[in-house]
Amino acid sequence: MSLSVLVAPMLVAAAPSVLAVPSTAAASQALIAPETNTADAASADAAAPDGRVPAAPSDGGQQKATSAGPADREQEIVVTGRLPSPDDPVEQFNVTSYEAVQAVDTALIEPVTKAYTLTVPEPVRDGLHNVLDNLDEPIVFINFLLQLKPGKAIETLGRFAINSTLGVGGLFDVAKKKPFNLPRRSNGLADTLGFYGVGPGPYLFLPVIGSTTVRDLLARPFDLLILPTLAPRPFADPKVALAKGVLSALDEREHNDDKLDRIHSAEDPYVVQREEYLARRRAEIDVLKGKRRSIYDPPYYVLPGKPGDSARTPDTAGTEQP
Numbered sequence: 548m549s550l551s552v553l554v555a556p557m558l559v560a561a562a563p564s565v566l567a568v569p570s571t572a573a574a575s576q577a578l579i580a581p582e583t584n585t586a587d588a589a590s591a592d593a594a595a596p597d598g599r600v601p602a603a604p605s606d607g608g609q610q611k612a613t614s615a616g617p618a619d620r621e622q623e624i625v626v627t628g629r630l631p632s633p634d635d636p637v638e639q640f641n642v643t644s645y646e647a648v649q650a651v652d653t654a655l656i657e658p659v660t661k662a663y664t665l666t667v668p669e670p671v672r673d674g675l676h677n678v679l680d681n682l683d684e685p686i687v688f689i690n691f692l693l694q695l696k697p698g699k700a701i702e703t704l705g706r707f708a709i710n711s712t713l714g715v716g717g718l719f720d721v722a723k724k725k726p727f728n729l730p731r732r733s734n735g736l737a738d739t740l741g742f743y744g745v746g747p748g749p750y751l752f753l754p755v756i757g758s759t760t761v762r763d764l765l766a767r768p769f770d771l772l773i774l775p776t777l778a779p780r781p782f783a784d785p786k787v788a789l790a791k792g793v794l795s796a797l798d799e800r801e802h803n804d805d806k807l808d809r810i811h812s813a814e815d816p817y818v819v820q821r822e823e824y825l826a827r828r829r830a831e832i833d834v835l836k837g838k839r840r841s842i843y844d845p846p847y848y849v850l851p852g853k854p855g856d857s858a859r860t861p862d863t864a865g866t867e868q869p
Contacts, residue, residue, distance in 0.1 A: 629817075629818065632750075634747075634750045634821075634825060635750045637749060637751070641750065641817075642752075644753060645817050645820065648757070659797070660797060660804065664804075672798075672801065674718040676802070677710070677714070677719060677720050678716065678717040678718060679791075679795055680717070681710050681711060681717025683733075684703055684704075684706060685774060685777055686735055686770045687734040687735075688703040688707070690734040690735055690739045694742050694835065702729050703734075705722065709729070733831070736767075736770055737762055737767070737828075738831060741828070741831075745762055746762065747761070747762045750821055750824075755796075758821065758824035760825075760828070806823075806850065808853055809850040809853055810823065810851075812851060812852075813851045822848065826847045827848065829847070830842035830847035
């Protein structure tokens with residue numbers, strides 16, 4: 548709640564400038580278009596006597612222009628442009644939102660997360676993570692039923708019952724160990740829609756929510772209503788719902804810390820953030836359809852390595868995919 552209050556004014560203030568920014572191609576042409584004169588035209592005719600225009604060099608999206616003048620004062624202008632993506636038709640808005648969220652994350656969320664990691668013992672953090680996962684099991688159960696996968700639905704229900712009792716309210720993930728061997732699987736209405744062929748729609752990057760798509764955004768409220776409907780006490784209480792949301796965001800930020808470091812170290816963090824999310828969601832839907840064993844077999848995406856480190860797939864710790 549507080550994060551959206553902080554970020555919303557920044558987006559409103561930035562919106563006019565976003566709408567006024569010209570396209571990447573137009574900006575590039577404006578920057579590199581040289582002034583033509585008679586001498587230039589004559590030299591161009593001499594270089595191409597057959598009247599053909601020389602092809603532009605292929606330089607991976609970078610174009611260079613050299614200003615006229617003595618050799619010792621030669622200046623080079625490098626223009627870089629992000630290639631447009633059909634998955635991201637509102638890129639200018641998304642980039643503005645991404646930059647605003649990253650500013651808030653750097654100033655507030657990341658320091659709070661690091662303080663949480665340093666001050667709260669790891670067993671306590673793991674217990675909190677297990678509790679939050681356990682509270683999401685009803686969402687997983689219902690969506691497996693909607694996908695006509697009764698076997699996985701029963702396994703999910705068994706996990707919830709075991710961890711809620713033997714696992715002391717979900718503090719300990721007893722169900723994944725012997726003799727039960729019931730792995731945790733993630734699921735939701737967006738996965739169900741994808742399973743039945745509903746496309747993701749445009750990519751969005753929003754305050755509080757982060758990376759999403761139109762399909763995932765519209766499906767999320769349904770998932771969030773399941774627990775308060777099944778257990779209105781205490782989860783229908785707005786204060787309890789807010790506390791759960793804050794703890795979930797903190798827990799997710801901690802578990803994705805390494806992945807975010809690698810994204811931020813990329814040459815274009817926004818593009819890596821977008822492509823990693825879209826690749827993961829495609830892989831999760833493919834697992835449900837039986838097109839692949841898991842999202843890590845083969846790896847769904849290879850993140851750039853941090854300085855002095857090698858590139859790697861996103862963290863595989865956590866849940867087994869459906």
